[in-house]
Amino acid sequence: MSALKLKKGDTAKSAYNLRPTFSDVIERHTLAVMVENEPGVLARVIGLFAGRGYNIESLTVAEVDHQGHLSRITIVTTGTPQVIEQIKAQLGRIVTVHEVHDLTVEGPSVERELAMFKVVGAGEKRVEALRLANIFRANVVDSTLETFVFEITGAPAKIDAFADLMRPLGLIDVARTGVAALSRGD
Amino acid sequence: MTRQMTGAKMVVQALIDQGVDTVFGYPGGAVLPIYDEIFQQNHIKHILVRHEQGAVHAAEGYARSTGKPGVCLVTSGPGATNAVTGLTDALLDSIPIIVLTGQVPTFMIGSDAFQEADTVGITRPCTKHNWLVKDTDALAGVLHEAFHVATSGRPGPVLVDIPKDVQFAQGSYDAPKPSTSHYQPKVKGDMQEITELVAAIENAKRPLFYTGGGVINSGPGASQLLRELVGATGFPITSTLMGLGAYPASGDKWLGMLGMHGLYEANMAMHGCDLMINIGARFDDRITGLISEFSPKSTKAHIDIDPSSINKVIRIDIPIVGDVGHVLEDLLKVWKSRGRKTNSEAVGKWWGQIKEWQAVDCLKFKQQGKIIKPQYALSRLEALTKDHDRYITTEVGQHQMWAAQYLNFEDPNRWMTSGGLGTMGYGFPASIGAQMGHPESLVINVAGEASWLMNMQELGTAMQYNLPVKQFILNNERLGMVRQWQELLHGERYSSSWSESLPDFVKLAEAFGAKGIQCSDPDDLDDAIMEMINYDGPVVFDCLVEKHENCFPMIPSGKAHNEMLLGDAETQGVIDAKGSVMV
Numbered sequence: 123m124s125a126l127k128l129k130k131g132d133t134a135k136s137a138y139n140l141r142p143t144f145s146d147v148i149e150r151h152t153l154a155v156m157v158e159n160e161p162g163v164l165a166r167v168i169g170l171f172a173g174r175g176y177n178i179e180s181l182t183v184a185e186v187d188h189q190g191h192l193s194r195i196t197i198v199t200t201g202t203p204q205v206i207e208q209i210k211a212q213l214g215r216i217v218t219v220h221e222v223h224d225l226t227v228e229g230p231s232v233e234r235e236l237a238m239f240k241v242v243g244a245g246e247k248r249v250e251a252l253r254l255a256n257i258f259r260a261n262v263v264d265s266t267l268e269t270f271v272f273e274i275t276g277a278p279a280k281i282d283a284f285a286d287l288m289r290p291l292g293l294i295d296v297a298r299t300g301v302a303a304l305s306r307g308d
Numbered sequence: 309m310t311r312q313m314t315g316a317k318m319v320v321q322a323l324i325d326q327g328v329d330t331v332f333g334y335p336g337g338a339v340l341p342i343y344d345e346i347f348q349q350n351h352i353k354h355i356l357v358r359h360e361q362g363a364v365h366a367a368e369g370y371a372r373s374t375g376k377p378g379v380c381l382v383t384s385g386p387g388a389t390n391a392v393t394g395l396t397d398a399l400l401d402s403i404p405i406i407v408l409t410g411q412v413p414t415f416m417i418g419s420d421a422f423q424e425a426d427t428v429g430i431t432r433p434c435t436k437h438n439w440l441v442k443d444t445d446a447l448a449g450v451l452h453e454a455f456h457v458a459t460s461g462r463p464g465p466v467l468v469d470i471p472k473d474v475q476f477a478q479g480s481y482d483a484p485k486p487s488t489s490h491y492q493p494k495v496k497g498d499m500q501e502i503t504e505l506v507a508a509i510e511n512a513k514r515p516l517f518y519t520g521g522g523v524i525n526s527g528p529g530a531s532q533l534l535r536e537l538v539g540a541t542g543f544p545i546t547s548t549l550m551g552l553g554a555y556p557a558s559g560d561k562w563l564g565m566l567g568m569h570g571l572y573e574a575n576m577a578m579h580g581c582d583l584m585i586n587i588g589a590r591f592d593d594r595i596t597g598l599i600s601e602f603s604p605k606s607t608k609a610h611i612d613i614d615p616s617s618i619n620k621v622i623r624i625d626i627p628i629v630g631d632v633g634h635v636l637e638d639l640l641k642v643w644k645s646r647g648r649k650t651n652s653e654a655v656g657k658w659w660g661q662i663k664e665w666q667a668v669d670c671l672k673f674k675q676q677g678k679i680i681k682p683q684y685a686l687s688r689l690e691a692l693t694k695d696h697d698r699y700i701t702t703e704v705g706q707h708q709m710w711a712a713q714y715l716n717f718e719d720p721n722r723w724m725t726s727g728g729l730g731t732m733g734y735g736f737p738a739s740i741g742a743q744m745g746h747p748e749s750l751v752i753n754v755a756g757e758a759s760w761l762m763n764m765q766e767l768g769t770a771m772q773y774n775l776p777v778k779q780f781i782l783n784n785e786r787l788g789m790v791r792q793w794q795e796l797l798h799g800e801r802y803s804s805s806w807s808e809s810l811p812d813f814v815k816l817a818e819a820f821g822a823k824g825i826q827c828s829d830p831d832d833l834d835d836a837i838m839e840m841i842n843y844d845g846p847v848v849f850d851c852l853v854e855k856h857e858n859c860f861p862m863i864p865s866g867k868a869h870n871e872m873l874l875g876d877a878e879t880q881g882v883i884d885a886k887g888s889v890m891v
Contacts, residue, residue: 158490162428162429162432165429165432166432169432169433173433197812204619207619208616208619208620209622211614211615211618212616214615214616215614215615215616216437217436217437217457217491218437220490282448303342
């Protein structure tokens with residue numbers, strides 16, 4: 123299907139096809155899916171994952187081209203190479219999907235996520251939380267005498283690391299946006 | 309030219325402009341404006357079915373026998389939910405149908421109104437695409453796009469949900485133009501891959517064509533090209549249930565259907581081939597059996613218009629994404645330009661092996677005594693109808709497999725059966741649809757009594773429109789295939805596979821005004837079948853057959869193709885624990 127932007131060594135003759143056998147290794151892939159911004163399109167994508175038993179680690183969606191009426195869905199998923207190929211092909215089958223890009227195999231890409239952490243505490247713990255936030259370049263976006271709300275952006279691993287550090291210091295609430303990703307260069 | 313008209317009138321106008329001559333449907337509150345427009349015109353014939361499921365299967369029968377999309381019109385709520393089985397059936401068998409549903413008015417959506425259902429939500433996973441149209445000005449464009457999506461690429465069912473206020477309101481209508489939407493599936497195959505397949509064809513020692521419904525969906529030209537390719541290469545050919553008729557059963561390269569109840573020679577050839585050329589089939593589990601043992605020594609080429617079919621189940625060495633007709637045309641061109649080479653010596657040896665398998669004569673049976681064997685009934689049906697302009701539909705179960713084994717199909721679009729979903733109740737309404745598309749032809753639904761009862765209300769439809777469909781029921785008073793599995797897998801405990809109360813089918817036919825014929829003696833069978841053929845009107849033929857006959861050959865669940873059971877095999881304990889969890 124034209125929507126798949128088939129590249130040699132990509133899907134037409136898929137990446138796993140070049141491997142000696144069906145690999146059982148679970149891989150993590152970030153997919154960028156350009157879709158028509160119309161009612162129900164997200165339900166189609168999510169329904170595909172639920173109906174066929176695929177994993178969603180994170181999913182973000184927003185309109186990126188108002189005039190072209192296009193939204194970008196970034197999905198982080200896991201599966202064997204065969205399953206990942208199937209996911210891409212199945213996404214490409216959805217009539218309102220324009221393009222499917224596998225950022226993990228198409229070349230270098232950058233991934234970012236935004237998160238907000240609410241940390242409650244007093245005394246030394248509160249000071250330590252602020253000190254660590256500085257190291258991680260997290261911003262304080264709200265503060266009371268007992269709480270901070272930190273805002274942090276970065277790769278998912280950095281956010282995980284920050285969460286691990288905040289937990290013993292009084293972390294009580296987390297909101298994460300899920301991954302947004304773009305390929306590098308042109 | 310843009311014209312102003314109501315949404316309801318647009319629906320009828322769009323159908324006319326799309327070349328639709330027949331609509332199968334059932335009215336209700338939310339589609340009354342459209343039915344009012346249908347009443348006031350003479351271009352489109354509306355067939356009033358007796359249940360919305362029947363409307364969708366009839367549209368499928370019409371579509372599969374004519375090659376044109378089938379169209380249904382049903383109301384909101386229960387009308388739409390009753391269409392769900394038919395939509396799923398059409399999705400799995402890739403049949404182009406357009407289902408139009410009424411919906412409660414836009415200002416009532418979400419209020420749990422009378423006969424409101426979230427139709428686009430319910431049908432999202434069982435359509436190729438669907439639309440809820442909230443603006444009359446958008447309706448014409450969506451209707452035309454619906455036809456484009458249903459018939460392009462891998463065909464499938466689509467649904468357009470039209471709220472009642474949108475039907476009443478005025479809007480702009482434009483006639484159909486070539487679609488400019490981004491949905492334009494690729495039909496030409498990659499020439500490099502096609503050339504790779506040609507090289508494989510030139511060198512193959514034990515080649516096999518494995519064809520499916522994709523050849524038939526690609527149109528009559530694809531079947532012609534397939535015949536040319538098979539004839540020119542001299543390679544053997546087998547087909548899935550869905551692909552029967554693309555290559556003629558009388559052709560000398562024909563091995564018969566393969567798969568769970570396929571022919572011995574076809575399955576053995578699939579197991580032993582060194583080059584498998586899959587043309588428009590999808591490695592369904594009824595075909596592959598045990599995946600790890602499926603055609604273990606072959607290089608596998610796969611031609612399919614749907615990229616997701618490739619590598620979904622079986623790892624492919626030569627993948628070609630494209631329309632069967634286009635790809636076969638290019639394939640033949642390249643193969644001819646390189647000198648029409650095959651390894652004829654090795655292929656000759658391969659045929660020697662195949663002839664040995666064919667000599668097993670796996671479909672042989674003995675008709676003896678006074679009870680009709682189902683295989684005998686179908687052999688006689690074949691003998692007495694093969695020279696007719698004939699269309700066959702089936703229900704689902706043992707009779708379906710026997711029909712595939714014992715009836716021969718010479719042309720595409722002559723065989724309509726629920727392959728992927730296995731929908732009992734498909735065949736009768738499908739026969740009505742096929743008869744609508746071919747009013748002068750002989751249309752026979754080969755049925756089991758249990759399947760047939762699932763949509764028997766359509767006898768009213770057949771009578772109302774004087775459609776002379778023949779219902780050939782192999783009556784064993786059992787759910788035959790369920791009973792067979794219980795015998796093989798569940799210690800002969802026949803749990804709920806026996807209908808203790810069956811109607812008198814002759815009286816039932818007569819109650820509707822149709823003709824009923826019952827036959828229980830093999831000596832009377834030919835005369836009874838001739839009586840059925842010669843009667844000008846719907847016939848319900850109650851053929852009482854052997855009650856405990858099993859369908860063979862059979863590849864037991866979880867086994868490989870070369871472990872197939874033939875008719876007289878000891879069947880107890882052949883399916884192990886691992887196999888018994890499979891369906």
